[in-house]
Structure formats: structure tokens, C-alpha cells
Amino acid sequence: MSAAVCAAPGCDNAVVRRPGRRGRPPIYCSPGCRPSRRRSVLGVEAEPSEAGDVAGRDWEVRLRRGPRAVVVQRGLGRFSATALAADIQTLLTGKATS
Numbered sequence: 001m002s003a004a005v006c007a008a009p010g011c012d013n014a015v016v017r018r019p020g021r022r023g024r025p026p027i028y029c030s031p032g033c034r035p036s037r038r039r040s041v042l043g044v045e046a047e048p049s050e051a052g053d054v055a056g057r058d059w060e061v062r063l064r065r066g067p068r069a070v071v072v073q074r075g076l077g078r079f080s081a082t083a084l085a086a087d088i089q090t091l092l093t094g095k096a097t098s
């Protein structure tokens with residue numbers, strides 16, 4: 001297995017290439033990073049905030065469409081952030097994730 005970096009601008013996730021698989025090797029880390037999907041799909045993400053300095057409550061929830069993102073809320077704990085993101089995801093897709 002060899003790893004490369006995702007070809008989408010602003011994304012530095014690793015892309016795992018499996019030898020022996022047929023077809024072109026993937027250059028994006030996920031379907032959401034493909035240019036054809038990237039512009040139109042509205043997604044939600046919960047991640048530790050880069051600016052966070054309060055221990056344990058430094059997560060933020062963002063809405064993202066392609067390279068643009070809007071912070072919905074900052075200063076959350078990890079559990080609150082992932083729960084909020086899941087609620088928003090359910091709202092966006094109309095179906096429960098769990």
C-alpha cells in the first residue's frame with residue numbers, strides 16, 4: 001500500500017492506494033473531494049478549533065460547501081460538537097445517521 005495526498009485544494013488527507021485494484025488509482029481522499037461533487041454538496045464537520053485555548057471545550061462545528069465553510073458554533077466540547085454535527089447532518093439529509 002502506498003499513500004498520496006488528496007488532490008483537492010485545501011485538503012491534505014492521505015489517499016490510500018491499494019495495489020491490485022483495477023481502474024485508475026484514486027487521487028481524492030473521499031467522494032466529497034471530487035470536483036464534480038465538491039461544489040454542490042453541503043456538509044457538516046466537527047473538529048477541534050485551531051484557535052481554541054480552553055481545555056476540553058475547543059471544538060467547533062462548521063457547515064461546508066466545497067472550499068467555503070461557515071462556523072456554526074465554537075467553544076464546544078467534543079461530545080457536544082459531534083452531537084450538534086449529527087443533528088445538522090440529519091437535517092441536511094433528512095435521514096438519521098444512527
Ligand SMILES: [Zn+2]
Nearest residue numbers: 006011029033
Ligand atoms: Zn480530500
